Amino acid sequence: MKMTGAQIFLAMLKQEAVDTIFGFPGGVLLDIYDEIYKSDIRHILVRHEQGAVHAADGYARASGKVGVCLVTSGPGATNTVTGVATAYMDSIPMVVFTGQVPTQLIGNDAFQEVDIVGITRPCTKHNYLVKDTNDLARVVREAFHIARSGRPGPVLVDIPKNVANGVVEFNPEKNGQKLQMRAYNPTYDPNTRQLKKVVEMIRKAKRPVLFGGGGIILSGASEAFTHLSSRARIPVTASLMGLGGFPGTDPLWLGMPGMHGTFRANMSLGECDLLIGVGVRFDDRVTGRTDTFAPKAKIVHIDIDPTSIRKNVAVAVPVVGDCKISLDALNAMLDTEDLGDIEAARRPWLEQIEEWKSTQPLAYEQGEELIKPQFVVEKLFELTAGKAIITTEVGQNQMWAAQYYHFDQPNHFLSSGGLGTMGFGLPAALGAQIAYPDKLVVDVAGDGSIQMNIQEMATAVQYCLPVKVAILNNGYLGMVRQWQQIFYDRRYSCTTMDHAPDFAKLAEAYGAVGLRATKPSEVVPVLEEAIATPRPVIMDFVVEKEENVYPMVPAGKSITEMLLA
Amino acid sequence: MNSKRHILTLLVDNEPGVLSRVAGLFSGRGFNIESLCVAPTLDAGQSRITVSTKANPPLIEQIEKQLNKLINIIKVRDLSIDDAVQREMAIIRVKATSQTRAEILRIVDIFRCKVVDVGTEQYTIEVTGDQGKIQALLRLLKPIGIKEIARTGPVALRRSPK
Numbered sequence: 064m065k066m067t068g069a070q071i072f073l074a075m076l077k078q079e080a081v082d083t084i085f086g087f088p089g090g091v092l093l094d095i096y097d098e099i100y101k102s103d104i105r106h107i108l109v110r111h112e113q114g115a116v117h118a119a120d121g122y123a124r125a126s127g128k129v130g131v132c133l134v135t136s137g138p139g140a141t142n143t144v145t146g147v148a149t150a151y152m153d154s155i156p157m158v159v160f161t162g163q164v165p166t167q168l169i170g171n172d173a174f175q176e177v178d179i180v181g182i183t184r185p186c187t188k189h190n191y192l193v194k195d196t197n198d199l200a201r202v203v204r205e206a207f208h209i210a211r212s213g214r215p216g217p218v219l220v221d222i223p224k225n226v227a228n229g230v231v232e233f234n235p236e237k238n239g240q241k242l243q244m245r246a247y248n249p250t251y252d253p254n255t256r257q258l259k260k261v262v263e264m265i266r267k268a269k270r271p272v273l274f275g276g277g278g279i280i281l282s283g284a285s286e287a288f289t290h291l292s293s294r295a296r297i298p299v300t301a302s303l304m305g306l307g308g309f310p311g312t313d314p315l316w317l318g319m320p321g322m323h324g325t326f327r328a329n330m331s332l333g334e335c336d337l338l339i340g341v342g343v344r345f346d347d348r349v350t351g352r353t354d355t356f357a358p359k360a361k362i363v364h365i366d367i368d369p370t371s372i373r374k375n376v377a378v379a380v381p382v383v384g385d386c387k388i389s390l391d392a393l394n395a396m397l398d399t400e401d402l403g404d405i406e407a408a409r410r411p412w413l414e415q416i417e418e419w420k421s422t423q424p425l426a427y428e429q430g431e432e433l434i435k436p437q438f439v440v441e442k443l444f445e446l447t448a449g450k451a452i453i454t455t456e457v458g459q460n461q462m463w464a465a466q467y468y469h470f471d472q473p474n475h476f477l478s479s480g481g482l483g484t485m486g487f488g489l490p491a492a493l494g495a496q497i498a499y500p501d502k503l504v505v506d507v508a509g510d511g512s513i514q515m516n517i518q519e520m521a522t523a524v525q526y527c528l529p530v531k532v533a534i535l536n537n538g539y540l541g542m543v544r545q546w547q548q549i550f551y552d553r554r555y556s557c558t559t560m561d562h563a564p565d566f567a568k569l570a571e572a573y574g575a576v577g578l579r580a581t582k583p584s585e586v587v588p589v590l591e592e593a594i595a596t597p598r599p600v601i602m603d604f605v606v607e608k609e610e611n612v613y614p615m616v617p618a619g620k621s622i623t624e625m626l627l628a
Numbered sequence: 629m630n631s632k633r634h635i636l637t638l639l640v641d642n643e644p645g646v647l648s649r650v651a652g653l654f655s656g657r658g659f660n661i662e663s664l665c666v667a668p669t670l671d672a673g674q675s676r677i678t679v680s681t682k683a684n685p686p687l688i689e690q691i692e693k694q695l696n697k698l699i700n701i702i703k704v705r706d707l708s709i710d711d712a713v714q715r716e717m718a719i720i721r722v723k724a725t726s727q728t729r730a731e732i733l734r735i736v737d738i739f740r741c742k743v744v745d746v747g748t749e750q751y752t753i754e755v756t757g758d759q760g761k762i763q764a765l766l767r768l769l770k771p772i773g774i775k776e777i778a779r780t781g782p783v784a785l786r787r788s789p790k
């Protein structure tokens with residue numbers, strides 16, 4: 064059947080089971096948008112292309128599906144770069160389609176032309192420039208395959224205008240065959256010999272720790288991971304990206320480790336004799352000084368990406384494989400293994416951990432007059448029974464959300480970990496709300512971050528997405544101010560955000576609901592009202608101005624050298 | 629730790645931008661490229677890239693893994709000096725006066741290379757050999773006066789199994 068490139072594009076999206084595109088039109092995309100008008104695919108019109116990418120990202124993190132964006136050439140494409148890099152650092156499956164000038168104009172400095180393939184080469188898992196309409200179907204199929212397989216990541220596909228309106232023969236059935244890519248074959252099945260070594264190490268370990276990360280969530284390995292912990296009675300910690308992969312209310316939960324991790328998590332890593340990392344990459348926020356990281360431990364590292372293994376820390380037993388498949392295999396081996404009286408064996412270690420927990424818990428003091436930001440998150444946790452989908456911006460708001468909201472399920476904590484992108488939370492919340500229209504979605508934000516993509520409130524109102532934004536408003540760029548206080552003698556260079564708008568009025572201006580709390584007694588009523596309102600809400604919590612995130616591991620120190628207050 | 633020179637031979641899809649990906653990977657991660665050679669193989673859909681780089685053992689492991697991760701890279705192999713045939717070509721323009729002319733021709737004869745161009749004051753020499761041979765020739769020509777040089781950097785293939 065003869066079809067235009069634009070028609071093939073939509074047919075392929077349908078074939079990939081895509082029902083939602085986040086996008087923003089432009090000149091080179093007129094033919095594609097004409098086809099979208101005629102189709103029944105849902106298109107969410109954002110107000111900035113960065114919002115489209117973060118929304119597709121939030122959609123993917125919440126649902127596990129591949130997020131899809133469509134933006135125009137030139138500035139439309141360059142506006143996606145931050146969002147693409149965000150998804151790349153956190154390994155989120157996404158396909159970003161960018162329009163491009165006609166092929167005969169490429170390289171000519173045409174109107175709205177950029178070499179987006181060149182620009183995003185280092186921050187995409189892979190990218191394509193489609194030069195011939197005959198290649199379009201294959202490229203779209205490959206793009207989705209690459210985005211969702213192995214270690215997931217964003218793939219960018221650049222479609223020139225003449226490719227979109229070229230007419231070629233398209234046979235959908237043919238494209239349904241299994242995709243074979245010569246140069247790309249990720250390893251899913253772990254090496255059984257390596258797993259046997261892991262079983263041995265578990266058996267011999269006296270002070271083991273399980274450390275899970277984003278890979279657990281992406282692989283759907285949360286149940287297997289939890290089973291491993293309970294079977295072998297191993298306490299669990301998780302990186303920011305892994306929160307929710309293990310129940311945060313379980314007695315074996317240590318809290319998050321690293322720069323703003325809990326005391327007991329960092330001390331456990333410092334004292335453990337076996338560290339099993341699953342779906343983690345031992346990033347510098349977690350390890351602190353690498354030469355003193357987990358000094359007493361043998362490290363087992365299970366991950367689908369060989370480049371992460373042995374990149375930052377020495378690994379005794381590397382296992383390359385998909386997290387779920389590897390953990391299922393490991394659990395099967397352990398189930399037939401006699402681990403002896405495991406309760407008695409673990410008791411001294413668990414008692415030590417309990418002592419760390421009780422002597423240095425996460426704590427803050429909530430008085431009568433000024434709202435503490437941690438208090439807002441704690442109340443949010445209580446009022447939502449820990450079941451909301453929480454997105455965050457970046458900085459202090461992000462750390463307090465990670466510390467004080469305890470996630471029992473995966474895909475409920477959506478935060479820009481690797482790149483740390485301010486402005487991520489609001490559009491990501493919209494994407495998550497689209498994926499789950501009946502769930503409560505809350506963006507925990509700072510007054511700095513929220514202004515970066517505030518325009519997406521218009522998107523929220525247009526599509527009736529009842530997300531709740533909780534701004535922890537301290538009038539500063541909080542995390543940077545904290546460092547300036549502790550290490551630069553309180554020289555607050557350019558961190559005072561003192562001309563912020565009235566956020567409640569701003570919400571109303573967009574057609575949303577605006578609420579404010581200035582006293583601790585107002586926090587719960589505001590949260591309750593927001594949750595009960597079936598419309599998008601901005602809550603402006605005016606909080607203590609110079610509250611700091613503790614514990615804190617200063618740069619260049621080991622994680623056991625925490626500042627506690 | 630000990631940095632060693634490594635010659636990496638990469639079999640890659642012959643697609644536009646693949647060389648850019650490889651070069652970008654090296655520069656983006658701070659790996660160094662000493663030399664780079666690329667050309668199609670017998671299969672028109674595949675090219676071979678030969679990169680020489682200097683790295684210590686943990687670094688070369690990371691470089692190989694990162695290269696393997698690239699979607700268009702089919703195969704990566706590290707050819708250490710022992711189990712590969714390694715050749716490089718150089719074109720060298722040497723200053724040639726009436727006193728030095730004979731000496732240059734003697735050196736050319738000993739190294740079994742060729743004079744491919746003659747000028748009033750210069751000879752242009754073409755030489756093919758392993759890195760050691762090229763280095764030795766350059767050392768001898770340097771005092772005579774090298775004006776310009778173009779080198780390919782090494783290409784290499786594994787030796788046949790015995």
